[in-house]
Amino acid sequence: MTTATRRRPLIRTSSLSEKMKRRLTFVAEHAVAIAVALAFLYPLLIIVTTSLMSQQQASAGDFLPDRLVWHNYIDVFHDMAFGRDLWNTVLYAVLSSIGVLISSTPVAYALSHMQWRGRTALFIVVLAMMMVPDQITSLPLYILYTNFGWIGTLKPLIVPSFFFDAYCIFLLRQFFMTIPHEVTEAARIDGASHFQTLTRVTLPMVKPALAAVGLFQFLYAWNDFYNPLLYTGNNPHGQTLAVAISQLGSNGHIASYQLEMAAALMFLAPVVVIFLFAQKVFVEGINLTGVKG
Amino acid sequence: MPAVADTSAVVAEQTAAPPPRRRGRSRRKSPTRTAKPAVLLFLSPLILGIAIFKLYPIAAGVYYSMTDFHVGSYQPVHFVGLDNYRHVLSSSSDAWTAGRNTLWLLIFLVPAQTLWAMFVAWLVLRIRRGQALFRTIFFLPAMVPLVASALAFVVLLNPAGPLNHALSWVGITGPGWFGDPSWAKPSLVIVAVWGCGKIMILFLAGMLNVPRTLYEAAEIDGASAWRQFWHITLPSISPVTFFAVITGMIATFQYFTEAYVISASSNNNSGADRLIGYPQNSTLFATSEIYKQGFVFFKTGYASAIAVLVFLAVFACTIVFIWGTRRSYGYGGESQ
Numbered sequence: 158m159t160t161a162t163r164r165r166p167l168i169r170t171s172s173l174s175e176k177m178k179r180r181l182t183f184v185a186e187h188a189v190a191i192a193v194a195l196a197f198l199y200p201l202l203i204i205v206t207t208s209l210m211s212q213q214q215a216s217a218g219d220f221l222p223d224r225l226v227w228h229n230y231i232d233v234f235h236d237m238a239f240g241r242d243l244w245n246t247v248l249y250a251v252l253s254s255i256g257v258l259i260s261s262t263p264v265a266y267a268l269s270h271m272q273w274r275g276r277t278a279l280f281i282v283v284l285a286m287m288m289v290p291d292q293i294t295s296l297p298l299y300i301l302y303t304n305f306g307w308i309g310t311l312k313p314l315i316v317p318s319f320f321f322d323a324y325c326i327f328l329l330r331q332f333f334m335t336i337p338h339e340v341t342e343a344a345r346i347d348g349a350s351h352f353q354t355l356t357r358v359t360l361p362m363v364k365p366a367l368a369a370v371g372l373f374q375f376l377y378a379w380n381d382f383y384n385p386l387l388y389t390g391n392n393p394h395g396q397t398l399a400v401a402i403s404q405l406g407s408n409g410h411i412a413s414y415q416l417e418m419a420a421a422l423m424f425l426a427p428v429v430v431i432f433l434f435a436q437k438v439f440v441e442g443i444n445l446t447g448v449k450g
Numbered sequence: 451m452p453a454v455a456d457t458s459a460v461v462a463e464q465t466a467a468p469p470p471r472r473r474g475r476s477r478r479k480s481p482t483r484t485a486k487p488a489v490l491l492f493l494s495p496l497i498l499g500i501a502i503f504k505l506y507p508i509a510a511g512v513y514y515s516m517t518d519f520h521v522g523s524y525q526p527v528h529f530v531g532l533d534n535y536r537h538v539l540s541s542s543s544d545a546w547t548a549g550r551n552t553l554w555l556l557i558f559l560v561p562a563q564t565l566w567a568m569f570v571a572w573l574v575l576r577i578r579r580g581q582a583l584f585r586t587i588f589f590l591p592a593m594v595p596l597v598a599s600a601l602a603f604v605v606l607l608n609p610a611g612p613l614n615h616a617l618s619w620v621g622i623t624g625p626g627w628f629g630d631p632s633w634a635k636p637s638l639v640i641v642a643v644w645g646c647g648k649i650m651i652l653f654l655a656g657m658l659n660v661p662r663t664l665y666e667a668a669e670i671d672g673a674s675a676w677r678q679f680w681h682i683t684l685p686s687i688s689p690v691t692f693f694a695v696i697t698g699m700i701a702t703f704q705y706f707t708e709a710y711v712i713s714a715s716s717n718n719n720s721g722a723d724r725l726i727g728y729p730q731n732s733t734l735f736a737t738s739e740i741y742k743q744g745f746v747f748f749k750t751g752y753a754s755a756i757a758v759l760v761f762l763a764v765f766a767c768t769i770v771f772i773w774g775t776r777r778s779y780g781y782g783g784e785s786q
Contacts, residue, residue, distance in 0.1 A: 197644065200602045203606050218612045263495065264493055273483060274483075291704070292740050292760065294511065296507075296750055299521065320495050320496075320503060380595040382706075399596075414604075425594050425595050428595060429594070444652065
């Protein structure tokens, strides 16, 4: 999938003008690609350079810091409770990842390796649930969580993942479908229960897929802004990094871009590192859930 | 590594439809039906989850939309029929502004993002040297958390920021970007276009699936690169285009984080209600309006009415788009 197949012309033309033309196209295409790539990288570069500037330079729109103000990274910890927010973010990300893995696995198994009437229909229901926007459900859920006394805690973010996440079910089910039926049927004939078949036969075969699903949920939670803003935003003790960083500049004091950028860099660095190491997983995951060829 | 093998097997299964489909049919006929209790047990998290976190909220939302419910107030709740809907649809309400702005995104942001992603994917495939590196660079922005990228653009595009600084060297007075009501939405398009990596990956996969022989035949016939793209690539990737537009449309109705973060950080001195939609409601979108009414003013009933209308709009747009493109593409119904 990921290795590109290069198109080579079937007939090699030896005329010089053809060759020139091809070389020019090569140069033009690469020039455009490099220009676009630089434009794509520039906003990320801005984060790095601004995070090391003095307050004065950052608000003046300078390109490079005159001297590196490493102190910004320490100031961030004074301006926001970075450690506490980081802990909340990690809790949300790790626990909800565990939650979706526990809740999605049996459902995905039932949707792929069990035979029953209405299986396709239920799968379509799961897909349809992916289309119900959070904004529709968030008003009644807010009231429900208020009644539970959960507002301001991380519970509204974590508990639902232990029940149901349409995207993860869909993804896992797609992975389970790659396991031949004969395998699970053989285990059943040998006397294994469905639970044993799932835990001893199926799961070991899709370990990488489980890692991928967990990773996707981890990053979703890490980046999530809307839900933490709604359910924990009013309580500083329940804040996650995404919300806290967005409020760094809007708490009434003067814009301090250098601090925002320093915090943003610490916030995005783990994600980028994970991405660079597990790039293939992301690309395949997108292709898998995205569209049929 | 095995992950890759697994997934490409699935992709292969999906693309090469006929054999697995036949196997699937015979599977359904097989007499080994799973016992009902086992199925129900395995499905129990799903059934509970859908009931509690989807169906109940949808039903409750429709009910709230017909009441004067205010969260947090201890006043009795009255049934008010369609009053909330009447207020939402009255000409003076902010909901119209939000609706117009959302429509603007549908018309400009979704096509811009889709076409740009298509162009970048095409560009990546033309590259002979360092293709993997370019692909990584173009995909990277999609992985950056929205809050971080929104803040980066606030810095980059602030009126005294680096971009306007650079423009001044060539004698151009840069616009106010996010601070200028007429530039705020186009600036958001720039942010969206920058983060198009996931759609780009889809187009890339779609383009790689086009049989090479088609291009070879076209090259022998002397078709130009543009004509090859127009007559071979574009029709072949139409399922991807379809998917990108549909998901783009749904995402547009939920568009919130970028607008909220950027408005809040471009404007440092006002309350939460004034921040949303800054400047002058030019970035007030459907979800921003729901958030403002429901979670800033706590007008739960009123906000629910907007939410129901947005839901109907999403549904209607999706249906209209699927119906409208069915004939022209012929692929419409297949890609989910």
